[in-house]
Structures are given as structure tokens and as C-alpha cells.
Amino acid sequence: MATTTRKTAGKTAGKTAGKTAGKTAGKTAGKTASRSASKATARKQAVKMEEAGKATPEGMQQEARQDSEAFTAALSMRLGQRVRSARAARAMTMKQLAEESGISLPYLSRVEKGDGNISIAVLYRLATALSLPLEHLLSDNERYGADYALIVELLKRQTHEQLSEIRQWLADYTAGRGGARAQPPGSLRIALIGLRGAGKSTLGPLLARQLDVPFIELNREIEKEAGVNLKEIFWLYGQAGYRRLERRCLERVIATYPQVVLATGGGIVAEPATYELLLHSFYNVWLKAAPDEHFARVMAQHDARIASPQLQQEAMENIHYTLEARAELYALAHATLDTSGKSVQQTLKEMTRLFARRRAA
Ligand SMILES: Nc1ncnc2c1ncn2[C@@H]1O[C@H](COP(=O)(O)OP(=O)(O)OP(=O)(O)O)[C@@H](O)[C@H]1O
Ligand SMILES: O=C(O)C1=C[C@@H](O)[C@@H](O)[C@H](O)C1
Numbered sequence: 024m025a026t027t028t029r030k031t032a033g034k035t036a037g038k039t040a041g042k043t044a045g046k047t048a049g050k051t052a053g054k055t056a057s058r059s060a061s062k063a064t065a066r067k068q069a070v071k072m073e074e075a076g077k078a079t080p081e082g083m084q085q086e087a088r089q090d091s092e093a094f095t096a097a098l099s100m101r102l103g104q105r106v107r108s109a110r111a112a113r114a115m116t117m118k119q120l121a122e123e124s125g126i127s128l129p130y131l132s133r134v135e136k137g138d139g140n141i142s143i144a145v146l147y148r149l150a151t152a153l154s155l156p157l158e159h160l161l162s163d164n165e166r167y168g169a170d171y172a173l174i175v176e177l178l179k180r181q182t183h184e185q186l187s188e189i190r191q192w193l194a195d196y197t198a199g200r201g202g203a204r205a206q207p208p209g210s211l212r213i214a215l216i217g218l219r220g221a222g223k224s225t226l227g228p229l230l231a232r233q234l235d236v237p238f239i240e241l242n243r244e245i246e247k248e249a250g251v252n253l254k255e256i257f258w259l260y261g262q263a264g265y266r267r268l269e270r271r272c273l274e275r276v277i278a279t280y281p282q283v284v285l286a287t288g289g290g291i292v293a294e295p296a297t298y299e300l301l302l303h304s305f306y307n308v309w310l311k312a313a314p315d316e317h318f319a320r321v322m323a324q325h326d327a328r329i330a331s332p333q334l335q336q337e338a339m340e341n342i343h344y345t346l347e348a349r350a351e352l353y354a355l356a357h358a359t360l361d362t363s364g365k366s367v368q369q370t371l372k373e374m375t376r377l378f379a380r381r382r383a384a
């Protein structure tokens with residue numbers, strides 16, 4: 024009885040929401056003739072993107088800059104295809120899915136055709152009715168084949184420690200199968216990672232001199248590649264453009280230097296594909312410091328730029344929350360050196376000891 028009541032209530036709420044969403048979408052589309060014409064053009068472009076294989080996240084991001092309507096249409100189409108194929112895999116009719124999810128049949132039909140500006144609440148109801156995690160409908164996992172979804176499920180059942188081992192094992196396994204990224208025998212690629220003021224640019228050249236290997240500052244390589252400075256790169260190409268250049272330059276450093284000390288940009292760890300490549304191809308050292316120390320060091324370097332108390336407060340807060348958000352990622356490094364309360368020379372000594380041990384091992 025209780026279940027029936029809950030189901031009915033859910034259905035009614037769902038139907039209303041679905042209908043409203045449908046109506047709103049309908050109203051918007053039908054408002055003016057020119058709007059529906061541009062919608063049709065967007066859909067045509069979306070089909071072209073699909074045919075040209077550009078409906079990948081990267082392709083869509085590029086296209087998005089050119090035409091955001093085509094991007095939205097391509098996204099809706101993909102979503103519709105995923106709903107349709109998940110429904111088909113469960114041998115559910117459209118009517119059954121509409122009933123189970125509490126979404127009106129005409130609206131579901133539009134969603135499946137890629138013609139519904141679907142809300143997250145409706146999407147959640149569809150995912151629940153299909154007994155799928157919400158992200159399944161949003162991600163482009165189908166690109167990776169049927170094994171991928173099963174591997175993800177397997178991984179979800181592992182502990183953090185087991186996942187760490189599995190990642191390492193996978194890295195070795197792919198390297199053993201000719202992965203070009205592995206460190207060749209005798210190679211000594213060291214990457215320094217950490218937040219602003221960690222000491223990557225200060226300690227990097229000192230360590231490289233001691234080990235008698237080249238020192239590379241990744242941000243300088245990125246500037247050389249782009250032909251403009253970092254500030255202009257962000258201004259011209261945005262964060263995503265910077266990340267693409269970062270990836271390309273990292274690949275070039277790997278291909279060029281079997282031995283190197285690399286100072287990375289602080290945000291490299293937030294880009295999973297690039298960070299995986301870095302972890303895979305370098306011995307990574309996290310230069311760790313307390314947030315207050317990061318702040319004091321950055322202040323000492325740029326005090327003219329953050330002179331007002333309000334800006335100082337903002338900078339301090341920024342360091343705190345960025346470090347908190349990245350700590351788990353930085354901690355994946357092969358070694359961590361806590362530099363808080365230590366001089367440059369003390370930290371350098373610790374690094375030297377670390378690599379003497381590694382070479383001896
Ligand atoms: N133990 C220490 N290790 C490293 N640097 C230290 C230490 N103590 C003080 N410093 C000072 O902290 C500053 C570190 O700045 P540095 O530019 O090397 O950081 P970074 O990691 O390259 O930052 P960014 O991400 O902004 O490039 C330098 O001025 C350095 O002298
Ligand atoms: O910590 C960061 O997010 C960044 C640090 C810089 O080195 C650059 O890599 C970029 O400005 C981003």
C-alpha cells in the first residue's frame with residue numbers, strides 16, 4: 024500500500040514536471056519562426072558533427088566555441104541515444120519507461136530524438152527507472168566499449184589502497200605492452216609538483232645541477248609553443264587551451280629527455296589525463312608546505328600585486344581551498360617532501376638524500 028502511494032505520488036510529480044518541462048521546451052521552440060529555423064540549423068550541424076566523428080567531448084568543445092546551439096543540440100542527441108539504447112538493452116518499451124519514470128510519453132519521445140532540453144531532475148528520474156547511475160547517461164563511456172562499464176563496476180568495489188595498487192599495476196601492464204610513456208631503463212625523469220610557492224622553480228635547477236641533468240620549466244615550454252606569455256594564453260585560449268598546450272608540451276618533454284628535472288604548473292594534477300601521464304613517466308615529488316607558508320612565500324615574491332588587505336585575504340583563502348582540493352591528488356606523488364619551516368638548502372639536502380637512496384636501490 025505504502026509502495027503504491029509512493030509510486031503514484033512519484034508518478035504524478037514526475038508527470039507534472041515532465042509535462043512542464045515539455046511545455047516549456049515547446050513554448051520556447053515555438054516562440055518565433057526564426058528561432059525554430061536556427062534550432063533546425065543547429066540540429067543539422069549536430070548531425071554533421073556526429074557523422075564527422077566530432078561529437079566527442081573534445082570535438083564538441085571546439086565546436087562549442089563556434090556555435091553553442093549546435094553544441095547543445097549535439098549533447099541532447101547523444102543523451103537521447105543513450106536513453107534509447109539503455110531502454111532497448113532492458114527490453115523496455117517507451118511506454119514502460121515513461122510510466123516507470125513518471126515522464127510523459129510525448130516528452131520521452133522528444134528526449135530520445137534529442138529534441139528535449141532535459142532538466143537534471145528528469146534525467147535523474149530516467150536514470151533511476153533504468154537503474155543506472157546518473158553519470159551513465161551523461162558520460163560518453165560507449166566510446167570505450169562494453170568492457171569499460173564492467174571494469175568500472177569492478178573498480179567501485181575496491182578499497183582506496185587496492186585502487187592505488189591497481190592503478191600502478193595497470194601503468195606497468197600498459198608500459199609492458201609497448202606503452203611509449205614508461206620510463207626506459209636508466210632514465211631519470213623527475214617532476215616537481217605542488218602549489219604556488221612550493222619551491223618547484225627554486226629547487227628544480229639546483230637539483231638538476233646536482234644530478235647533472237637538464238632542467239625544464241613546463242610553463243616556459245608552453246609559452247614558447249604558444250608564442251605568447253601565460254597571461255595571454257589564458258586570455259586568448261582560456262583554461263582549456265592552456266591545458267591542451269600543457270599536455271602537448273609534456274608529451275614533447277617525455278619524447279625528448281630520458282633524464283630531466285621538470286618544474287610543472289601547480290594545476291597539472293587537476294587534469295586527470297595529463298596527471299596520469301606525468302605519474303606514469305616521471306618520478307614525482309610533491310613539495311608540500313602549510314597554506315600559511317605558501318602564502319608567505321607568494322607574498323614575498325609578489326607583494327606589490329597583492330598589496331591591499333582585501334586582496335591578501337582573497338589570496339590566502341584561495342591558497343587554502345586550492346590546497347585542500349588538490350591535496351589528495353598531490354599525495355599520489357611517488358615522494359612527498361614537507362618544506363614547511365625549512366630553508367631551501369635544507370630541502371635540497373633532503374632531495375639529494377632521496378635520490379641517492381633511489382639510485383642505490
Ligand atoms: N624550503 C623551501 N623550499 C623551497 N622554497 C623555499 C623554501 N623556503 C623558502 N622558499 C622560498 O619560496 C619561494 C618558492 O617559490 P618558487 O617560485 O620556487 O615556487 P614554485 O613552486 O615554482 O611556484 P609557482 O607555482 O608559482 O611557479 C622562493 O622564493 C624560495 O626562496
Ligand atoms: O596552480 C595553478 O592552478 C596554476 C599555476 C601556474 O603555474 C599555471 O600552471 C596556471 O596558471 C595554473
Ligand SMILES: [Mg+2]
Pocket residue numbers: 223224225286
Ligand atoms: Mg615556478
